Amino acid sequence: xxxxxxxxxxxxxxxxxxxxxxxxxxxxxxxxxxxxxxxxxxxxxxxxxxxxxxxxxxxxxxxxxxxxxxxxxxxxxxxxxxxxxxxxxxxxxxxxxxxxxxxxxxxxxxxxxxxxxxxxxxxxxxxxxxxxxxxxxxxxxxxxxxxxxxxxxxxxxxxxxxxxxxxxxxxxxxxxxxxxxxxxxxxxxxxxxxxxxxxxxxxxxxxxxxxxxxxxxxxxxxxxxxxxxxxxxxxxxxxxxxxxxxxxxxxxxxxxxxxxxxxxxxxxxxxxxxxxxxxxxxxxxxxxxxxxxxxxxxxxxxxxxxxxxxxxxxxxxxxxxxxxxxxx
Numbered sequence: 179x180x181x182x183x184x185x186x187x188x189x190x191x192x193x194x195x196x197x198x199x200x201x202x203x204x205x206x207x208x209x210x211x212x213x214x215x216x217x218x219x220x221x222x223x224x225x226x227x228x229x230x231x232x233x234x235x236x237x238x239x240x241x242x243x244x245x246x247x248x249x250x251x252x253x254x255x256x257x258x259x260x261x262x263x264x265x266x267x268x269x270x271x272x273x274x275x276x277x278x279x280x281x282x283x284x285x286x287x288x289x290x291x292x293x294x295x296x297x298x299x300x301x302x303x304x305x306x307x308x309x310x311x312x313x314x315x316x317x318x319x320x321x322x323x324x325x326x327x328x329x330x331x332x333x334x335x336x337x338x339x340x341x342x343x344x345x346x347x348x349x350x351x352x353x354x355x356x357x358x359x360x361x362x363x364x365x366x367x368x369x370x371x372x373x374x375x376x377x378x379x380x381x382x383x384x385x386x387x388x389x390x391x392x393x394x395x396x397x398x399x400x401x402x403x404x405x406x407x408x409x410x411x412x413x414x415x416x417x418x419x420x421x422x423x424x425x426x427x428x429x430x431x432x433x434x435x436x437x438x439x440x441x442x443x444x445x446x447x448x449x450x451x452x453x454x455x456x457x458x459x460x461x462x463x464x465x466x467x468x469x470x471x472x473x474x475x476x477x478x479x480x481x482x483x484x485x486x487x488x489x490x491x492x493x494x495x496x497x498x499x500x501x502x503x504x505x506x
Contacts, residue, residue: 204243207461209233210265214278214406216252221409221432222276225296225450229274232454238461253380253406255352258283266291272460274453278406279353281306281317288316292466295319296453297446299355299404301471310471318466319456320449321473322404328362330442331401331427336370338440338481339425339491343397346389348377348415350405359403379407382414393422400426402433404443412436425489431480434505439485444474478502 249261275281275295308314350356429443480503
């Protein structure tokens with residue numbers, strides 16, 4: 179989706195539908211959107227556009243019967259907490275929570291305004307819901323993955339580059355999601371004889387300094403774990419990988435579309451569209467406590483053959499046969 183198309187959709191259909199039937203304005207409902215990325219991050223734009231499209235399909239139009247308030251924290255924890263507080267203070271009908279610690283931060287300061295999360299990780303373990311089938315709190319929505327998926331990234335990296343013995347993991351050092359993913363990768367790295375180090379995606383200079391020494395041997399690879407900082411710093415991460423000619427696996431296909439080697443993860447755009455359905459149901463009177471948390475309907479595998487060739491790697495036919503998308 180192009181930026182102009184996103185802005186057009188963001189504005190909604192207010193001009194086309196100024197009044198409801200009989201010339202009377204409809205009741206205006208208010209929805210908040212809390213994102214832990216930046217407003218100009220391309221994938222976040224696409225995801226929010228899918229959310230807005232879902233709302234429009236349910237009969238909601240910005241300016242006619244819906245107002246949306248946005249807050250973007252750009253992976254800054256202090257900004258996230260401030261933005262969460264601002265949204266809660268607005269007296270909104272429901273808040274859409276995006277990536278990172280958005281849901282947890284909202285829940286720390288608010289137990290009444292309904293929350294729909296679009297890409298939460300381990301909502302039971304982090305206390306956002308009581309159970310997946312019956313959340314029992316003011317939050318519900320859609321999970322991004324289970325921590326066990328993190329092991330799949332190392333397995334894929336070893337499958338496409340069998341000689342790898344040392345792997346750098348680009349991850350969030352502070353949040354529970356970053357720690358959880360790191361723990362799972364560690365659990366499978368030991369039996370495979372793989373040495374691990376951590377990289378902070380917010381520290382471009384630090385990543386370059388560490389990788390300058392780490393990447394000198396030919397048996398090195400990289401895993402980019404799920405984090406808002408990795409999304410925001412996608413270009414520096416891809417530049418680092420290209421400069422050091424590293425086989426790397428990513429959690430989102432757009433890394434592969436931009437030149438990354440391989441990715442495996444949920445289709446987040448679909449999740450934001452599905453989240454619009456839950457927001458619609460809450461606006462019409464249902465309670466988040468009664469709406470079950472849903473898992474991704476599909477995980478997608480993408481492979482960039484051009485990148486594989488540049489790295490001197492031969493992608494196994496069995497891996498290509500499983501791929502949902504192959505970029506040539």
